[in-house]
Amino acid sequence: MQEAMIKRAVQLLADGTVNRVMGWKRGEFVYDITPAVFTTAEELEKDFVCDDFTQANLSKYLVKESRKEGKILAFLKPCDTYSFNQLVKEHRIIRENVYVIGIPGGPKLDIEKIKAKGITGILSVENENYTLKIETIYGTETMPFSEAVSGKCSGCKSKKHVAYDELIGDDGEVLDSNRFDMVAKLENMTSQERFDFWRGELSKCIRCNACRNVCPACTCENCVFDNPKSGIDQKAAADSFEEKMFHIIRAFHVAGRCTDCGECSRVCPQNIPLHLLNRKFIKDINELYGEYQAGADTTSRAPLNNYNADDCEPSVVHERGVE
Amino acid sequence: MQRIGVFVCHCGTNIAATVDVKAVAEALGHEAGVVISQDYQYMCSESGQNLVKNAIKEHKLTGVVVCSCSPRMHENTFRKAAASAGLNPYLVEIANIREQCSWIHKDIASATEKAIILGRAAIAKVHLNTPLTSMESPVVKRALVIGGGIAGIQTALDIAEAGFEVDIVEKEPTIGGKMAQIDKTFPTLDCAACILTPKMVEASQNEKITIHSFSEVSDVKGFVGNFTVTIKKKARYVDETKCTGCGLCTEKCPMKKVPNEFNMGLDNRRAVYIPFAQAVPKVATIDPNYCMMLKNGKCGVCSKVCSAGAIDYKQTDRFVEQKYGAIVVATGFNPIKLDKYDEFAYSYCPDVVTSLELERLMNAAGPNGGTLLRPSDKTHPHTIVFVQCVGSRCDDGKGKQYCSKICCMYTAKHAMLIREKYPDTEVYVFYIDVRTPGKNFDEFYRRAVEQYNVHYIKGMVGKVSPKADGKIDVQASDLLAGEQLHINADMVVLAAAIEPDKTARPLATMLTTQMDTNDFFTEAHPKLRPVESATAGIFLSGACQGPKDIPETVAQASAAAAKAIGLLCKNSITCNPCVAHSDELMCNGCSACEKVCPYGAITYQDKEFRMPNRTTAVRRVASVNPAVCQGCGACTVACPSGAMDLNGFSNSQIMAEVDAICK
Numbered sequence: 001m002q003e004a005m006i007k008r009a010v011q012l013l014a015d016g017t018v019n020r021v022m023g024w025k026r027g028e029f030v031y032d033i034t035p036a037v038f039t040t041a042e043e044l045e046k047d048f049v050c051d052d053f054t055q056a057n058l059s060k061y062l063v064k065e066s067r068k069e070g071k072i073l074a075f076l077k078p079c080d081t082y083s084f085n086q087l088v089k090e091h092r093i094i095r096e097n098v099y100v101i102g103i104p105g106g107p108k109l110d111i112e113k114i115k116a117k118g119i120t121g122i123l124s125v126e127n128e129n130y131t132l133k134i135e136t137i138y139g140t141e142t143m144p145f146s147e148a149v150s151g152k153c154s155g156c157k158s159k160k161h162v163a164y165d166e167l168i169g170d171d172g173e174v175l176d177s178n179r180f181d182m183v184a185k186l187e188n189m190t191s192q193e194r195f196d197f198w199r200g201e202l203s204k205c206i207r208c209n210a211c212r213n214v215c216p217a218c219t220c221e222n223c224v225f226d227n228p229k230s231g232i233d234q235k236a237a238a239d240s241f242e243e244k245m246f247h248i249i250r251a252f253h254v255a256g257r258c259t260d261c262g263e264c265s266r267v268c269p270q271n272i273p274l275h276l277l278n279r280k281f282i283k284d285i286n287e288l289y290g291e292y293q294a295g296a297d298t299t300s301r302a303p304l305n306n307y308n309a310d311d312c313e314p315s316v317v318h319e320r321g322v323e
Numbered sequence: 324m325q326r327i328g329v330f331v332c333h334c335g336t337n338i339a340a341t342v343d344v345k346a347v348a349e350a351l352g353h354e355a356g357v358v359i360s361q362d363y364q365y366m367c368s369e370s371g372q373n374l375v376k377n378a379i380k381e382h383k384l385t386g387v388v389v390c391s392c393s394p395r396m397h398e399n400t401f402r403k404a405a406a407s408a409g410l411n412p413y414l415v416e417i418a419n420i421r422e423q424c425s426w427i428h429k430d431i432a433s434a435t436e437k438a439i440i441l442g443r444a445a446i447a448k449v450h451l452n453t454p455l456t457s458m459e460s461p462v463v464k465r466a467l468v469i470g471g472g473i474a475g476i477q478t479a480l481d482i483a484e485a486g487f488e489v490d491i492v493e494k495e496p497t498i499g500g501k502m503a504q505i506d507k508t509f510p511t512l513d514c515a516a517c518i519l520t521p522k523m524v525e526a527s528q529n530e531k532i533t534i535h536s537f538s539e540v541s542d543v544k545g546f547v548g549n550f551t552v553t554i555k556k557k558a559r560y561v562d563e564t565k566c567t568g569c570g571l572c573t574e575k576c577p578m579k580k581v582p583n584e585f586n587m588g589l590d591n592r593r594a595v596y597i598p599f600a601q602a603v604p605k606v607a608t609i610d611p612n613y614c615m616m617l618k619n620g621k622c623g624v625c626s627k628v629c630s631a632g633a634i635d636y637k638q639t640d641r642f643v644e645q646k647y648g649a650i651v652v653a654t655g656f657n658p659i660k661l662d663k664y665d666e667f668a669y670s671y672c673p674d675v676v677t678s679l680e681l682e683r684l685m686n687a688a689g690p691n692g693g694t695l696l697r698p699s700d701k702t703h704p705h706t707i708v709f710v711q712c713v714g715s716r717c718d719d720g721k722g723k724q725y726c727s728k729i730c731c732m733y734t735a736k737h738a739m740l741i742r743e744k745y746p747d748t749e750v751y752v753f754y755i756d757v758r759t760p761g762k763n764f765d766e767f768y769r770r771a772v773e774q775y776n777v778h779y780i781k782g783m784v785g786k787v788s789p790k791a792d793g794k795i796d797v798q799a800s801d802l803l804a805g806e807q808l809h810i811n812a813d814m815v816v817l818a819a820a821i822e823p824d825k826t827a828r829p830l831a832t833m834l835t836t837q838m839d840t841n842d843f844f845t846e847a848h849p850k851l852r853p854v855e856s857a858t859a860g861i862f863l864s865g866a867c868q869g870p871k872d873i874p875e876t877v878a879q880a881s882a883a884a885a886k887a888i889g890l891l892c893k894n895s896i897t898c899n900p901c902v903a904h905s906d907e908l909m910c911n912g913c914s915a916c917e918k919v920c921p922y923g924a925i926t927y928q929d930k931e932f933r934m935p936n937r938t939t940a941v942r943r944v945a946s947v948n949p950a951v952c953q954g955c956g957a958c959t960v961a962c963p964s965g966a967m968d969l970n971g972f973s974n975s976q977i978m979a980e981v982d983a984i985c986k
Binding site for chain 2 (some may be wrong): 067088090091093219220221222223224227230231253254257300305306309
């Protein structure tokens with residue numbers, strides 16, 4: 001797969017279709033993959049990587065990249081194409097300046113799940129028939145692939161590319177996922193239990209802003225949390241929970257626009273399941289206004305930005321909040 | 324430093340009986356920035372306003388808070404007072420301590436506390452108020468009338484009379500509407516066509532009036548004084564400019580079996596037709612559902628006989644765009660469909676007819692040339708039963724809850740006309756109530772009962788059953804006599820409820836006007852602004868606003884015209900300065916605001932911005948047309964980045980109010 005991608009990227013650079021390539025490169029460790037822009041065949045052949053650890057969603061980077069001179073090639077997994085579409089819909093990505101190659105998605109691996117098995121000093125990770133062969137400085141370890149699958153991939157909603165100029169590999173289908181199971185479980189809690197759950201989770205937050213910085217729905221020119229005029233930037237917290245309102249405000253901000261790409265939870269250094277807040281909104285929208293998947297297309301009107309005469313009454317929304 | 328004056332109104336006892344106004348004035352006098360706090364019996368009175376004006380001058384006030392009734396009542400009064408004393412009118416805030424406080428509370432202590440809190444919120448807001456200046460926007464001196472019935476015709480004639488251009492858009496091939504189908508009019512019994520058709524001709528001959536017949540409004544953009552409307556001129560396959568209305572094609576067309584909608588389907592017309600003799604414009608129209616030439620390319624008779632060469636089988640829908648300053652809606656009504664009323668046998672017995680069908684049956688230009696005959700066997704009916712309120716005043720969900728208003732009078736008219744012309748006919752009228760308010764209306768009804776011996780029976784008809792001998796058994800209850808009746812009738816006439824035309828709802832969406840649950844257009848105020856819609860520049864004429872008879876319709880049509888003329892007379896109108904604006908440095912260009920804007924006030928443009936390190940970047944940013952924006956604020960809540968804000972109701976002002984209330 002990686003070879004095919006490099007080969008095609010080199011071709012497109014050579015024939016002038018694009019002048020840059022958006023992909024991934026390896027960092028200090030094999031599992032340490034970061035998004036990168038390549039401009040020459042040499043760079044691609046040396047650094048370009050696409051393997052079981054390339055989870056990062058490249059769509060958000062295209063907000064800035066698509067505004068630069070010339071066209072850029074981007075490799076997008078199925079889940080990334082939803083974010084891409086949503087950003088095109090919001091006029092954040094200039095579609096004409098991007099050449100999208102759809103590539104097959106996960107399941108991808110989460111290094112933290114491997115490390116949780118006590119495996120450290122990792123040199124390389126090979127997938128042999130869904131058994132991971134892990135070379136470490138202490139010797140070789142094995143574990144089942146399924147036990148190391150990233151949380152973002154285990155609730156996969158779709159293997160279908162909703163935007164691309166060409167595909168490498170086959171296109172898949174929208175999946176009947178179980179991604180709302182945990183939300184349903186939270187809904188069934190009493191409000192006190194739910195409050196305790198979230199206070200427990202959100203109290204771990206160190207306000208590193210990683211979730212915001214990675215979120216493809218968070219592309220405001222001037223974020224409300226950085227804007228002195230908003231009255232909430234750098235605000236001293238009145239109590240221990242107020243700081244956590246950051247996450248609630250953020251969830252409201254991306255409601256109806258979040259495609260459930262799962263990047264927020266993936267990058268959280270404190271492993272807070274932030275995606276559950278967004279999924280609650282998605283589940284509510286689906287139930288109140290009918291099935292809606294943000295980013296599935298670039299033209300439809302989002303339920304929260306639209307009004308139909310048969311929209312549910314506010315009283316229905318109200319009753320759902322009453323225990 | 325702010326210098327704020329607070330003025331607490333007693334409103335006689337309206338406020339003072341439940342709110343300790345002196346305590347409110349005292350408490351608010353201690354708020355930061357407040358330099359004077361007073362109470363007065365009637366702040367809106369001349370002397371009350373002088374109190375405010377003098378305080379502005381004497382204390383050099385920078386803001387005014389009036390604790391009184393709803394801003395809907397007197398905000399304008401106090402703004403004007405402030406302006407006359409030299410203070411920008413938008414530095415005045417109203418704290419509503421009447422409708423939202425004194426009227427809804429009984430306990431003086433808690434109502435007083437709440438009034439103080441509401442006052443505090445207004446003070447917090449006025450601290451952040453900025454002076455605002457109204458802009459002016461020009462008025463296009465042309466009006467659009469949607470609907471060419473008697474309401475639309477009257478409105479157009481009145482506007483044209485005042486010297487303004489008017490366009491009438493009528494969806495049917497001719498203007499005239501329902502009145503053209505009516506035989507006689509109550510209470511004078513003059514012939515409807517005789518009084519309507521001269522007006523139709525007058526409209527067509529008036530050089531200020533343009534009639535777009537067989538046309539529909541397909542798009543409306545813009546705002547009061549400056550609407551841009553797209554009119555769809557439907558293909559009629561006849562060149563209007565060439566057709567002389569000779570009618571030869573309508574005689575020669577071989578397609579003879581097309582139900583004639585003008586005669587309510589009681590007889591047939593041809594595939595090419597002119598609805599009736601006095602149609603305006605008198606131009607033929609080809610019905611593509613029946614024309615053999617348009618359906619399978621075989622025929623072409625009309626084209627051959629037309630000496631004017633007006634037939635054009637290749638004609639397509641055309642779209643015309645025009646600018647208007649005012650729009651008058653006159654879309655009228657229709658009788659409801661009676662398919663849910665099987666108990667009256669309407670769907671399967673031809674001798675059970677609606678009142679509008681009876682109009683055609685009795686009309687000289689109708690299917691029987693004016694002789695009243697049963698549709699089934701063309702014999703003279705000797706017993707006729709009228710059923711009132713079919714689908715009106717109906718609580719069972721099948722019909723309408725409202726009274727259709729016109730049925731009592733036209734039924735009295737029908738009964739009287741039948742008894743006059745065919746004295747051997749027995750006429751029964753079953754009613755819930757007979758409602759005849761209107762000049763000479765009750766006298767008219769009394770005449771039907773007393774002079775013409777029409778049998779009025781209070782009670783509803785339960786069942787209508789056609790019998791094998793061609794008669795109709797009408798089973799009903801006489802509520803006053805307390806007995807069940809069976810009437811052996813020859814004909815049954817149903818006074819079907821009336822409802823707004825089906826085109827009204829999509830039109831309301833295009834015009835962003837409000838409708839009630841029955842799809843009647845809602846007036847801006849039921850008593851004081853009856854012919855204006857809540858949307859500026861849109862006026863209401865005739866039955867589209869509620870059931871009406873002809874005199875009322877014409878009166879309202881002229882009233883709507885007067886309002887439209889009042890607008891068109893102005894060279895420009897003052898805009899509301901409380902409009903939205905976008906902070907371009909924060910705008911993402913995501914289109915969320917544009918999508919929720921009900922007025923189409925938001926557009927996007929690519930603008931170049933200076934960026935760090937001496938670079939520039941082109942960004943897509945929203946801009947609000949302040950003349951179109953109505954200040955509803957939908958965009959400010961839809962904007963994900965907080966770039967949209969509303970003058971006079973800024974996010975920071977609202978947060979300050981909330982903070983003051985929660986303090």
